[in-house]
Amino acid sequence: MLDNPLHLLLNPKSIATAGAGNNPLKMGTLQALSILKDGWQGTFYPVHPTEKTVLGHKAYATPLDLPKAPDLAMLIVPTAQVLPLFEQFAQIGTKRVVVVSAGFKETGKEGRRLEERLNEIAAANGMRFLGPNCVGFVNTAQSLNATIAPMEARPGLLGLASQSGTYITQTLAYLRERGIRFSKAVSCGNEANIDMVDVLEYLGQDEQTRAIILYIEGIRDGRRFIETAQRITPVKPVLAQYVGGSAAGARAGLSHTGAMAGPDELYEGIFRQAGIIRCQSIEDLYSHGWVHATQPALKGTRLGIVTNSGGPGTAIAHNADQGGLTVPAFSETLRKGIAELIPGHASSANPVDVTFNMDMDLLSTGLPERILRSGEVDALVVHGAMGTGFMREVYPHVREVVGNPSLEEFLAPFKTDLSEKAALPERYGIPLVISSFFGREDNYTDVYRDHGIPVFDSPEKAARGIASLLRHKEIRERKAIVRPELPEENPSASRIIAEAIAAGQKALNEHQAKKILAAYGIPVTKEVLVATEDEAVKIARRIGFPVAAKACSWEIMHKSGKGLIALNIPSEVPLRDAFRSIRRAAGQTVPILVQAMIPGGREFVAGMTRLAGFGPCILFGLGGAFTEAFRDTTLRSAPLSETEAEEMLFDIRAKALLGKFRGLPAADTQALTRILQGLGVIALRHQEIAEIDLNPVIVAGSRPVVADALFILKGRN
């Protein structure tokens, strides 16, 4: 932890600012005010070219004038002033800098050069910096707020790393209303030096942080990201929102794999690989993160529901079911226990529906305790506990009738100490979340929010919040990821590739491709390349009818639907016909591949494409004729451990095809796993290969066999 650059950056004993003055509506000044006013106990040095004091503190004209080197410098100045100030801080020995200023890489070449220069100075002086183009950070353990707006006073449990500054500035009131509190929050900006992976690693080690949320627009060093996250996620939940995949599908590729590996598919896949729970909105990111940060780990799937109205109870059950939770009927004993507490017409089943009922102790404590104590649930959602929220609503109507009290007088009897109600999850070690249509104006939602019980503003969200815990249960229970050593390069594979390149090929032909696969232990069809009809017949007899015949040339990358393939050829005569007809369709004396037919019915696709920052990425999915129609695929970054490859298999919608299927035995998933791992090895050992399609990989009986293969060579299209 100490060698993480964030350690000193988030825990400085002294901070200098450049850009803070006495105009309270300038960003720099707001940032200095946050540092000064939110409780941090360190030494503050404003650097200002003209002012004698800044916000009541003695100001220094330049960093060189400072009495000692501050642990941290913050630069909130026009772009042009960043470099000279940065150099001066380097000169006096400051080791951490936050560059808030914009105008760098995001503006083009000139800005990128400026960033590089900052990095050179940092490297030469043992410095690390955050930004540029970021909004700062908060570290609630130190009461240190280095953003523009006031921070919630009480320290929280949720760590945030964000590639958008908005999510630690514009959302402060939003988060306060919901009771969500950060442990640390870091705006990553352009990530010229310290990047999101550094922050992730730091938060992973930080004891105050019980769950981590990431707002991601793009990851540069994909492998480091995955491997860092894999160390954290079995212990600490990591949730991420990725947006930026709008261009998905727009990407054209020579291979199916390339065409189906858009940015959204990539991030979906690597999040799974890393054990990261994906969220589809900033609301889910914050609120699910808060559930993970505050609630005990989920031990099973059984959800209890207590509600004061049928509609929300049904909605919670429906959404819990969709999220993989169960809503079990309670035992006779528990139902009896519940029935003793509730009105006659209320339901003691699960959901327990007390119907409209102003006995809030029952709804918020009596029933929840009875249920939590029973051992029959692994989590609980309570809908409808409300006090002053509802009374505020009816006040205008009943005021006169009850003798014209003021609103405060009217609400006074409801303002009792409810903090005990928030102790339930801890007491029973069982997660609890609340669904309520009331906000902070209600004393119940207020006390829940202030005591770390997540309150959702509608029943569906509460159910989905609890279901998110189930995702981390699955991640905790994941098989260990043991990264095998990378096998040696196979010389005969290298020779085939070298020859193809020497011959000016832009791709390998099917037969070459299969020889490489075979060299790495991937099972392929029995096949022989032939030049004449008679030879075809001889080979077919040796392989055994029925056979397939295919045109075999690297120039024909996609053969289907063009008369270049004949399948299920039963005997000699039709083979001779097929031979001639394929040559005719090809319009040239193309070599013909005579191939064993694989009985099957279950066809998959496996492939490889290289994606910037993520190296070779491996694809698995439904293959054959339906590849494009369904786009039922999943992606991971290679090299692949056995666990990662195996998880891919069960990550497709059509995973039922892998089991026993219409009289066929279950597919040999270990063999499929080895194919996916093997593709990674080939890609890593042979950088000349740009993309690979194995389609179809036919499961014959239980054994997968590659029936067709396409290797595209790099830089040749």
Place this chain on the structure above:
Amino acid sequence: MLDNPLHLLLNPKSIATAGAGNNPLKMGTLQALSILKDGWQGTFYPVHPTEKTVLGHKAYATPLDLPKAPDLAMLIVPTAQVLPLFEQFAQIGTKRVVVVSAGFKETGKEGRRLEERLNEIAAANGMRFLGPNCVGFVNTAQSLNATIAPMEARPGLLGLASQSGTYITQTLAYLRERGIRFSKAVSCGNEANIDMVDVLEYLGQDEQTRAIILYIEGIRDGRRFIETAQRITPVKPVLAQYVGGSAAGARAGLSHTGAMAGPDELYEGIFRQAGIIRCQSIEDLYSHGWVHATQPALKGTRLGIVTNSGGPGTAIAHNADQGGLTVPAFSETLRKGIAELIPGHASSANPVDVTFNMDMDLLSTGLPERILRSGEVDALVVHGAMGTGFMREVYPHVREVVGNPSLEEFLAPFKTDLSEKAALPERYGIPLVISSFFGREDNYTDVYRDHGIPVFDSPEKAARGIASLLRHKEIRERKAIVRPELPEENPSASRIIAEAIAAGQKALNEHQAKKILAAYGIPVTKEVLVATEDEAVKIARRIGFPVAAKACSWEIMHKSGKGLIALNIPSEVPLRDAFRSIRRAAGQTVPILVQAMIPGGREFVAGMTRLAGFGPCILFGLGGAFTEAFRDTTLRSAPLSETEAEEMLFDIRAKALLGKFRGLPAADTQALTRILQGLGVIALRHQEIAEIDLNPVIVAGSRPVVADALFILKGRN
């Protein structure tokens, strides 16, 4: 409209209550207070057994004592008192009643009988009633609030019919915070007499109501619901949330169709049939409904985005894209116009990102006007306009620096009249929604919400709100639904069914089933039932090899994977082998069906099952081996118009298979449409049939042919 029972019920000139007294925390009293205090101008008659006055109004001991019959009576009394009171109101001539009291059908047999009794009295006296077990209604056009909590004063545009009372009571503060206002809202309760379809019909005709939202747990009269909605939805948007489908998949069926027609699939299908937009949460139901109610209709798919931060802009673009909208790059001219208004480093492309910027006129008016005027967008989302919300945040930090003003003094300069900003959508006829992390405490979100501009609390939701408008554009542009006359019953089909029933069959055998299909013009495979090997060979020669051979017996309902089918038999010898081997597998001298093989590759399933309230329901989907693995199906209630049947085809994920596909021509969708319509006819004309599976329906070339068929007979399993 006048003949709709809701007309008088929602617009009474006089109301009597039974159950309202002077205890302000009783439901009846709260309801009377709402009637009296929210602006309604009619005459109020409390009926109370003991009180002389109720809430300052002269009370009457029984309905019989009333000076005249009220237009509407509301019963909020213990269950036992409902019937006598109802009878007395009938006696004096009251024609509309709201029965709020619970304790009826929902409690069992006795309660159900009580409900029937109410219906008998109503029928005998020309009365209609809402409930029992409901929470009342609001009609803002009459300032009439007959629920327990105070109503938002200003009339709204959104009509609600709800099967949960919660959604017009517990959510009032929630809705007020968001500026969402009802035109009419009706709690349907047990629907003993007036049901949700009556309310839907009324709201469809109501001029005040510009969009309708429905909260549904179950529809009893499905056909009436669909046909009523189909009259409304081409003109007025109807949105619905359905929950209650948790048991989906638990349902076992003898046919695939039965197994795949769970409640969730049913409602998904009939909403599409009805032109209803489905929402997955109460939040979406309210907020999307509000977008439809307040914003001009969407004319195209082009979305403009203005933001003060990159993250939310990207999130809006991503979600818009997923919802079918486009975020087009602006023209050079428009970009120049925008660039004149914004800081140098800001982006003039779409999204327009002004970065952190306190010039709110620019963000809220200048840029939006420039973009709306350009004609380059069909809708606009603005993220980040904020005034007092943000200033409130920074106030604690800057207070001292700016001379210790009070919060009010500090905020005063920001409190200008912003109502002009809300006039944009109307001025340009283009929808606008706002994304903001601030609530009512911000003067911008406040004014937007009060002027009918939907404000979402996060960018993803704003994008999805606008995308919901696109759904109604599609519904407006739907082909007309012309319901064809139901063809006559086919006598030979009737004969086959009658014979099968007489023979004690619980299902038809494949050959019988196909004869019925053929009788209704549905194309089936050429096939002949044979009893001997020689006959099989003779028939196969006539049909032409390759052929299929299948065991044909009603007792064998599912043949695959059991050795009872041989496909692609190329010639006589293997046919004889197959014949013997099928008989062996069947363990009996079963008749063999010799059948033409259909070349294809594209296999679909079509089916029928009967679902309570919805009559025969027709299923279409991906068929063949993948039926169960993908469950890619869609459902509609029959009879089917051509439009409805055709829409089904394109409602499956695998719809790409219907187009040109790997060298095959596009499928004849008209012929497929006729198959689906035909299934409806067969089901309606032959009530003895319980379920039908046609699987696979093979598209041979472009022509669909039924290759296998299963008919289950009613009441026989």
